[in-house]
Amino acid sequence: MKVKFIGGAGTVTGSKTLIESDGIRILIDCGLFQGLKSLRELNWDPLPVLPSAIDFVLLTHGHLDHCGWLPRLVNQGFSGKIYCTRPTKDITKLILLDSAKIQEEEANKANEGKYSKHEIAEPLYTVEQAEKVFPLFRVIETNEAVALDAQIEAVYTNAGHILGACSIALTLENKTLVFSGDIGRDDDVLLYPPTKPKKADYIFLESTYGNRIHPKTDxxxxxxxxxxxxxxxxxxxxxxxxxxxxxxxxxxxxxxxxxxxxxxxxxxxxxxxxxxxxxxxxxxxxxxxxxxxxxxxxxxxxxxxxxxxxxxxxxxxxxxxxxxxxxxxxxxxxxxxxxxxxxxxxxxxxxxxxxxxxxxxxxxxxxxxxxxxxxxxxxxxxxxxxxxxxxxSAHGDQKDLLNWLSELANKPTKVFLVHGENEPLDELRIKVQEKYGFDCKVPLMGQEFEL
Missing domain, CATH: 3.40.50.10890 (Rossmann fold)
Incomplete structure (x- = not known):
């Protein structure tokens, strides 16, 4: 079994993690890169795997940095199933249509104002291409095992953060891989606290606020x-x-x-x-x-x-x-x-x-x-x-992230820290190792590991 980090590694955007096992390829999230131009330009690059060779996409939630590259994926040949919760499906539809519309408008404005470096500015994808994603959605319930294949199952559990957001436990080759998605706050105004994992051989933990404690202000x-x-x-x-x-x-x-x-x-x-x-x-x-x-x-x-x-x-x-x-x-x-x-x-x-x-x-x-x-x-x-x-903030801080690991009954083989900038990643790595003694790894973009 292999894992390849093709987004959301060393940055908080473009979340994409590829799992390969016995000929099955599963993409956890399919996000858009945002922010720095060097990152945004990655949205135009092909994936290191043919989209047509990917069997499933598992979405943790509907934010653009986790779902916004789906139209490109589908346009380039992906035709498999996209699993998510019902709120995530509805939110992702809104997000993708809005994103496509904005990109079309930005391209038109750049062409009219002649401020694009390109002779003709093109949108990353169109509204029509975004709509082609929708028939591939498959809605699942939380806390229920879903069989992706005879030997692979996934369980979604509440992650807080936004409506429908979930962590995903993926069981395959007698190992459990837990992907945190974006973890919400334990004391969120509107949403319920995240569900903590009980067992995991490998953990993929977001680190957005890995070096920050939210202030106790009114x-x-x-x-x-x-x-x-x-x-x-x-x-x-x-x-x-x-x-x-x-x-x-x-x-x-x-x-x-x-x-x-x-x-x-x-x-x-x-x-x-x-x-x-x-x-x-x-x-x-x-x-x-x-x-x-x-x-x-x-x-x-x-x-x-x-x-x-x-x-x-x-x-x-x-x-x-x-x-x-x-x-x-x-x-x-x-x-x-x-x-x-x-x-x-x-x-x-x-x-x-x-x-x-x-x-x-x-x-x-x-x-x-x-x-x-x-x-x-x-x-x-x-x-x-x-x-x-x-x-x-809808993201858990350092205390929330550490607390999310507190109910594990076993010691994971490795914790991969993703979806964070360099300082938060490194500080959270130190804190996790000090508090729990877990082996932590901060993967680089494009790195591949055998599990």
Whole structure:
């Protein structure tokens, strides 16, 4: 049996892990690379294995860095089954359609504005190609063994993080391989704590926040303070947000603050068509989160849900204070860019960063104090206040990741640390070895191991 790391190794994006056993090839996640140009360019490269030779894809969850390369995989010949939970299937459909639409729009803008280095800018994939992925989905239930082959079975267990997110235990050749996917927080506002594995011969553990402990701050109090200060100065609050789970968490917290009369009665806007659809998925999957159907309905009433781009432009030109929650969460594309083009250069604007920002993304550059950012080929001065609320992260921190390993009844042969940047990976490696004595390995992109 072999494992090959073809994404998500030494970086938090492009998650793809290939398992080969007795002629069967299984791809765990099929994510898009984001952030640094050197990583984004990998999206155009062929896989080290023919897509037509892959038998199964097992998705841990529906974020772009875990599912966003599926249209390329299918377009290049993959025709096998894609297993995932029902919320992941629904979210992945939204994510892929949104991604394809954005890529088509970006290519058109680059061609019209003549700022592409290529003679003709092409999208990585089209909406039509994204839609060809959908017939391959196979929905599975959590905690139930699914036979992929006579000798191979998979069991999905809740991982927290976002709706439908799971860890996967893959049993083959009398060994159990556990893929964490992205691990949520033990004290998440909306989601249930991750299920800890009980047995594993090999573990593939994400390391996004392997060197960070989330601060014990009052997130509602932070939001209250930032909102009131901005509105007093006549400014607008822009929150770049992942449309799935993070947007709903922010909605819930703002709804509670308004119920308590702690933030002003101004327009609260959800400007992401995908986020609006994600809200419906949230309402239709009650068993995956803590909110009642009444909570979902009541909090939705507080927000104006915007899907038409003409409405977006009208809101941008309306100078009155408002709160805008818009994708994308790492400011790599989507409607939030249109707002930032207009508002990032205004002193009274506040931009609140609420999630992980990968290397090379605009969100990361803003957090690091960039004086200007490039949007659609033009540079805009950054005069707005850039603030971060770490308490809204959907990723478990170092303590959560270590705690996720705490119920193992056996000592794994090896723990592979993936989906992290170099410093978090190395610090988590040391912590796991010190706390549990497990043999840890930080694989490099493209590395292959025999198990």
């Amino acid at each position: 997130t509602k109090l932070e939001l209250e303070m930032y909102f009131n200060n901005t509105v007093e100065n006549g400014g607008t609050i822009i929150i770049p947000s992942f449309a799935v789970e993070r947007a709903q968490t922010i909605m819930y917290l703002l709804w509670r603050l308004r119920e308590e009369d702690r933030i002003p009665n101004i327009p609260y806007i959800i400007d992401t068509p995908m986020g609006i659809n994600a809200l419906n998925i949230f309402s239709n999957n009650q068993k995956w989160h803590k909110l009642t159907s009444e909570d979902c309905a009541e909090m939705s009433k507080m927000f104006s849900l915007v899907s038409d781009y003409q409405e977006t432009m009208e809101l941008i030109l309306d100078e009155r204070p408002k709160v805008v929650i818009a994708a994308s969460g790492m400011v790599t594309g989507g409607r939030v860019l249109s707002y930032l083009e207009h508002y990032i250069g205004l002193l009274e604007t506040t931009v609140i960063i609420v999630g992980y920002q990968a290397e090379g993304t605009r969100g990361r550059k803003l957090l690091e104090g960039a004086k200007e950012i490039k949007i659609h080929g033009q540079y805009y001065p950054v005069k707005a206040k850039i603030l971060e609320i770490q308490g809204l």
